Amino acid sequence: MILLLKCSSLLFLVCTLLLPLILTLVVLKNLSRFRFIVYLLLSLSLGGTVLTTSIWWDDTCTQLQIEAYGYDLDSMTDTDRFAQVAPENIQTVKRLMISHMGVGWPVKVIFAYPLYMLYHIGIFCFGLLFRKVYSLA
Numbered sequence: 001m002i003l004l005l006k007c008s009s010l011l012f013l014v015c016t017l018l019l020p021l022i023l024t025l026v027v028l029k030n031l032s033r034f035r036f037i038v039y040l041l042l043s044l045s046l047g048g049t050v051l052t053t054s055i056w057w058d059d060t061c062t063q064l065q066i067e068a069y070g071y072d073l074d075s076m077t078d079t080d081r082f083a084q085v086a087p088e089n090i091q092t093v094k095r096l097m098i099s100h101m102g103v104g105w106p107v108k109v110i111f112a113y114p115l116y117m118l119y120h121i122g123i124f125c126f127g128l129l130f131r132k133v134y135s136l137a
Contacts, residue, residue, distance in 0.1 A: 001064075001068055002065055002068060005061045005064055005065060006061075008057065008061070009057060009058055009061050012050075012053065012054040012057050012058070013054065015050055015054070016050050016051060016054045016116075019043075019046060019047060019050050020043065020047070020119060020120045020123035020124070021123060023039060023042055023043055023046065023047075023120075023124075024039070024123050024124050024127040025127070027039045027042070027124075028127055028128070028131055036124070039120075039124050040121075043117065043120040043121075043124075044117070047116060047117065047120055048113065051109060051112060051113060051116050052109050055105050055108050055109050055112065056105050056109075058105070059100070059104070059105040059108075062096055062099060062100045063100065065096055066093060066096050066097065066100065069085050069086070069089045069092065069093045069096075070083075070084030070085045070086070070089075071084070071085055071093050071097070072084060
């Protein structure tokens with residue numbers, strides 16, 4: 001189960017990174033006017049959805065991993081929380097708990113969204129530049 005969770009997280013990461021490339025190819029190939037506006041609207045909506053889903057899934061995946069190891073999130077003491085965790089997995093669960101604590105996934109989305117949009121715009125500008133250089137050659 002843990003391998004399946006890690007593979008699905010990797011799939012979301014790949015989708016997050018490939019979406020701007022796919023959008024750039026589609027918009028530059030099919031549209032001649034208002035390319036940037038259409039690309040911006042598509043990237044704001046689709047990119048925001050994919051980014052939000054990816055960050056939410058990462059947080060949920062960490063929580064599912066913690067529960068799969070037997071950690072009890074509802075207990076009051078550390079002894080009760082780690083009662084069902086195998087001794088060889090205690091360090092792994094502690095590492096997962098440290099990565100799970102802190103800023104929640106909605107705040108991560110708010111901070112990541114502007115950087116992700118810069119990535120979208122950079123890919124689009126690179127696509128335009130590549131298209132101009134390729135058409136001149």
